[in-house]
Amino acid sequence: MEPLRVAFLGPAASFSHQAAVESFGPSASLYPKLSFADAFASVQNTEADFAIIPFENSTNGSVVQTLDLLADRKDLYKDVKVCGEHYLTVHHCLLARKDAFPSNPPDYSSITKLYTHPQAWGQCEIFLSKHFKGVERQDVSSTSKAAEIVLKTPTELSAAIASKFAAEYHGLAILAENIEDKADNTTRFLVLRNVKSERTAQITFDQVKGPVIQERSELAVPRKTLISFLLRQNAPGALADALLVFKDHGMNLTSISTRPSHRQAWRYVFFVEGQRVLTDENKEAVDRILQSLRAVTDSCRDWGTWKDQLLRAQAENGSN
Known part of the structure; x- marks a missing residue:
C-alpha cells in the first residue's frame, strides 16, 4: 500500500506539522496546507487520506476557524468525519534572527513587532504583558509562518512566537523558551477522513498510531x-x-x-x-x-x- 497522505495546517514546522509527525509516524507523506479550509477540502476531494487540525487549547479554548468549518454552512464537506484525536503539549518560544540580538541576555526593548498565530497570544499573555506592553502584534496564519516572516524581513527588529521545532527548521535564535502561561498548555487536534474513501475504509486511527495494548478490552x-x-x-x-x-x-x-x-x-x-x-x-x-x-x-x-x-x-x- 502507498504511504498515507496526511494534510496539516502549514507551513512546515508548525505545531500541526509536529502533531502530524507524532500521530502518523515517519512513513506517512505529509502535506502542508495554507489554511484550515484547504485541509478540510483535501479530505473532501480525497487528495489526502487524513487531515489533522487544531480543535481546542487547554489555555485559550476553542479554535474558531475549525468550528466555522465544522458548521459547514454551504455543505462543502458532506463526506468529512472525525476519526481520531491527538494531544500535543505546546511550548512556545520567542524567536528572532541570529544576527539581530547579539547581547546575552537579549534586549527585548529593541523589538518593534511581534508575529504569531492568534491562538498563541492568549497562551503567552503573562510573558507578553511583562516584556512587550505597547509593542505591535501581527496575526499570521500559523506560528511557523511567523517564524518564516521574521527570517525574511531583515529590515525590521521583529520576533516570532513559535516552537523550538520551528526555530530549528528556520535557523532562528531562541531568545526565550517556555513562555506559555501554563506548563501543561496542550492543544487537542482532530483527525479527519472521508467516509467514502475506500483507501481509508479499513484503517482505524489506532492502526495508524500503533497496536492497541492487549490487556485492555x-x-x-x-x-x-x-x-x-x-x-x-x-x-x-x-x-x-x-x-x-x-x-x-x-x-x-x-x-x-x-x-x-x-x-x-x-x-x-x-x-x-x-x-x-x-x-x-x-x-x-x-x-x-x-x-x-x-x-x-x-x-x-x-x-x-x-x-x-x-x-x-x-x-x-x-x-x-
Whole structure:
C-alpha cells in the first residue's frame, strides 16, 4: 500500500506539522496546507487520506476557524468525519534572527513587532504583558509562518512566537523558551477522513498510531462523539430539550460550543461533544440521539465517533 497522505495546517514546522509527525509516524507523506479550509477540502476531494487540525487549547479554548468549518454552512464537506484525536503539549518560544540580538541576555526593548498565530497570544499573555506592553502584534496564519516572516524581513527588529521545532527548521535564535502561561498548555487536534474513501475504509486511527495494548478490552475504551445542531427559533426550552436527548441516551456531555449560523443574526450552530463507554445497550446511541434530535431541532449532524485518547492514556498509565 502507498504511504498515507496526511494534510496539516502549514507551513512546515508548525505545531500541526509536529502533531502530524507524532500521530502518523515517519512513513506517512505529509502535506502542508495554507489554511484550515484547504485541509478540510483535501479530505473532501480525497487528495489526502487524513487531515489533522487544531480543535481546542487547554489555555485559550476553542479554535474558531475549525468550528466555522465544522458548521459547514454551504455543505462543502458532506463526506468529512472525525476519526481520531491527538494531544500535543505546546511550548512556545520567542524567536528572532541570529544576527539581530547579539547581547546575552537579549534586549527585548529593541523589538518593534511581534508575529504569531492568534491562538498563541492568549497562551503567552503573562510573558507578553511583562516584556512587550505597547509593542505591535501581527496575526499570521500559523506560528511557523511567523517564524518564516521574521527570517525574511531583515529590515525590521521583529520576533516570532513559535516552537523550538520551528526555530530549528528556520535557523532562528531562541531568545526565550517556555513562555506559555501554563506548563501543561496542550492543544487537542482532530483527525479527519472521508467516509467514502475506500483507501481509508479499513484503517482505524489506532492502526495508524500503533497496536492497541492487549490487556485492555476495546469495549472499555471511552468513545467521544461530536454532534452539531441548529435549534428551532422562538421555541421555549429548545436548548434544554436538545440537551436532554443526550442524557436520555446515556451520553455524558463534555463540552458545548457555538458559532453564528449565518442564516439569521443571533442564531447559532451548537456543537456538543459527548462521551460514553461502549456497551451492548448503547452501541446504537448515536443513531438514537440523531433520531430524537430531529424531532426537536431544525437540523443536526453526526461528525463522528472516536476513541478518547486522553482518558485512554490515563487508564493505561494507571494500569502499568
